[in-house]
Amino acid sequence: MASVEVALKELMTEVEGSLGAAVVDYTSGMALGTLGGGKELDLTVAAAGNTDVIRAKVRTMEHLGLQSQIEDILITLGTQYHLIRLVTGRNGNGLFLYLVIDKERSNLAMARHVLKRVEAQLEV
Known part of the structure; x- marks a missing residue:
């Protein structure tokens, strides 16, 4: 099982072209953790909007x-x-993974594959 921090690091390192990642509670709109992003990609604003x-x-x-x-x-x-993956495990009800990738540098199929694997391992 992976913590929020480990899950975010996996998404950012294993998906080429990753620009930012977050674990978000969609009942409140609050990000439980973010990694990456920047001036043009405010992950806390994106978490609430998504x-x-x-x-x-x-x-x-x-x-x-x-x-x-x-x-x-x-x-x-x-x-x-921008990929949004709902967390379905018993400990992840009400959470989603959010990943932003560069269209030219990333493989969408691989990004979805990694998101699915990280979602299955996430322990909150």
């Missing part, structure tokens, strides 16, 4: 009567991919 994205998607799924669970959400920008 909490709204998850809440909106969950509401929409409820209105549609969908019984499935969200695995991940991908937001594509001009130069970046």
